[in-house]
Amino acid sequence: MQTPRLRIAIQKKGRLSKECQNLLKQCGVKFNMVGERLVVHAENMPIDLLLVRDDDIPGLIMDGVVDLGVIGENELEEVGLERIARNEPADYKKLRRLDFGGCRLSIAIDKDAKYNGPQDLQGKRIATTYPQLVKRYMDERGVKFSTCMLNGSVEVAPRAGLADAICDLVSTGATLEANGLKEVEVILRSKAALIQAKIPMSAEKQALIDRLLTRMQGVIQAKE
Ligand code: ATP
């Protein structure tokens, strides 16, 4: 079911939400975030913003429920691999990488442990929220391991005796340090990205997307 209004899924609350809202405003989209609404209508363009958990955004795009989404590449790639493994649609079009949400997905171990390369992780248990990305990285290097799936507090897993290592998002490294860990492998460098659903789009909607994208290029280039 397609609505004539362009639907854009963005993170409701979190590290991407402020910058994402600012970017849309700088592109001339006028809206007012009030209360706990799921849908916010733009005032000056046929655009609806869908405010959701970031975890839901890749699926909404891949199922063609919304037209556009702003999401961290880490989340996008993890969900993509998960859906491929389950034989679900995993297609999308990346319109552009954005200039925020930068981080890396890294493996970290006890800061005092010796480390000479991925083979040192053979047979170890790795705590992570990104089991698919870890598996891809380790499979490519022929390293067998096991996972411990955690949706939060990943960095305390080694100290708590739940895992030997972790694979988590890092920006400054301060959290790792505070937990007595050191970064040993970077498995993905991520930024926020603007993605589009691979569904038939009316000419009007596609023209609106093209216009938004052109403005976005301008806004981002002006900051560089
Ligand atoms: P939600 O409630 O929407 O599920 P969340 O807790 O999963 O939110 P956030 O912590 O807000 O997500 O992070 C959203 C995205 O911000 C991450 O997936 C990642 O792409 C990006 N990001 C940038 N820097 C960091 C960082 N240091 N730690 C975690 N995420 C980061």
Ligand code: ZN
């Ligand atoms: Zn999330």
